[in-house]
Amino acid sequence: MANRSILIGLxxxxxxxxxVTATVTTMPFAFFLPFVAAGVIYIATMGWxxxxxxxSVIAGTGTIGAxxxxxxxxxxxxxLFVPAGWVGHLTNLGQTDEDRGxxxxxxxxxxxxxxxxxxxxxxxxxxALGGVTEEALVNSFKQxxxxxxxxxxxxxxxTPEVIETQARAYxxxxxLVAPGVWLLMHVLTAFAAAAITRRSGILARExxxxxxxxxxxxxxxxxxxAGLVGMLVLSGSVALAGAxxxxxxxxxxxxxxxxxxxxxxxxxPAAFLVLTIAYGSVILxxxxxxxxxxxxxxxxxxxxARNTPGHS
Numbered sequence: 044m045a046n047r048s049i050l051i052g053l054x055x056x057x058x059x060x061x062x063v064t065a066t067v068t069t070m071p072f073a074f075f076l077p078f079v080a081a082g083v084i085y086i087a088t089m090g091w092x093x094x095x096x097x098x099s100v101i102a103g104t105g106t107i108g109a110x111x112x113x114x115x116x117x118x119x120x121x122x123l124f125v126p127a128g129w130v131g132h133l134t135n136l137g138q139t140d141e142d143r144g145x146x147x148x149x150x151x152x153x154x155x156x157x158x159x160x161x162x163x164x165x166x167x168x169x170x171a172l173g174g175v176t177e178e179a180l181v182n183s184f185k186q187x188x189x190x191x192x193x194x195x196x197x198x199x200x201x202t203p204e205v206i207e208t209q210a211r212a213y214x215x216x217x218x219l220v221a222p223g224v225w226l227l228m229h230v231l232t233a234f235a236a237a238a239i240t241r242r243s244g245i246l247a248r249e250x251x252x253x254x255x256x257x258x259x260x261x262x263x264x265x266x267x268x269a270g271l272v273g274m275l276v277l278s279g280s281v282a283l284a285g286a287x288x289x290x291x292x293x294x295x296x297x298x299x300x301x302x303x304x305x306x307x308x309x310x311x312p313a314a315f316l317v318l319t320i321a322y323g324s325v326i327l328x329x330x331x332x333x334x335x336x337x338x339x340x341x342x343x344x345x346x347x348a349r350n351t352p353g354h355s
Contacts, residue, residue: 134233158226163266258339293336298339
């Protein structure tokens with residue numbers, strides 16, 4: 044059985060590595076392919092265990108390295124395969140519940156926190172090793188806008204002053220938004236992988252009422268506080284690191300807030316309409332997501348208070 048798991052992991056890693064390689068070398072705009080690759084790692088680990096997960100991560104990293112540079116392979120693995128392998132492993136962790144019987148599975152909120160922590164470390168490390176600074180980002184966006192002006196000379200509104208302003212705005216927003224979107228894509232991919240493995244009968248973890256129970260542990264608030272301090276008080280590379288932490292914290296708590304909304308709307312005849320408006324506003328405007336972040340914070344800390352010994 045162990046040999047079979049390792050073989051499946053190796054094949055999964057090969058497939059995942061080829062998908063990422065295709066994105067890097069031929070289809071740079073196929074944003075979804077890397078997460079299809081991560082989904083393969085999720086499925087291998089959730090369905091066949093930790094050994095399959097380790098084998099898939101190693102094989103996937105090696106496959107990317109064989110067709111690209113080793114730095115690309117390590118970065119791709121750190122951003123896609125390692126989080127998928129670890130989350131897939133935690134998904135199947137559980138212990139016998141002596142009080143209620145059955146198995147007490149590793150809490151989903153804590154798994155989400157692990158994913159958040161991994162991505163914080165990965166984004167900050169890759170940024171530091173890659174020499175990403177605020178000025179480097181500004182210069183990149185200035186070059187991008189200048190290229191747009193060169194190709195579209197009729198766009199007279201892009202003056203040097205406007206380009207400078209927009210470049211600095213993007214340089215501030217991207218380190219905040221990109222890690223949060225990356226976290227969201229990982230969560231959606233993990234959810235899809237769990238659904239596939241459960242339908243196939245190879246997922247050990249039992250189905251849970253996610254909307255009713257999921258909450259982040261209190262440690263997750265550290266990302267929120269550190270991110271706010273980094274962005275509002277500090278500058279330079281520390282501010283960029285703060286943006287990464289804040290973006291991931293906003294997304295993590297926002298997901299908990301959306302779960303709370305689903306839970307509160309159960310049995311409500313207007314649930315479909317309200318959820319459509321809620322998700323539509325987030326997709327079109329983005330900033331309403333802050334409301335769900337606050338809801339997620341309140342839910343997480345209220346559940347923590349209820350679970351604290353001595354709480355009445």
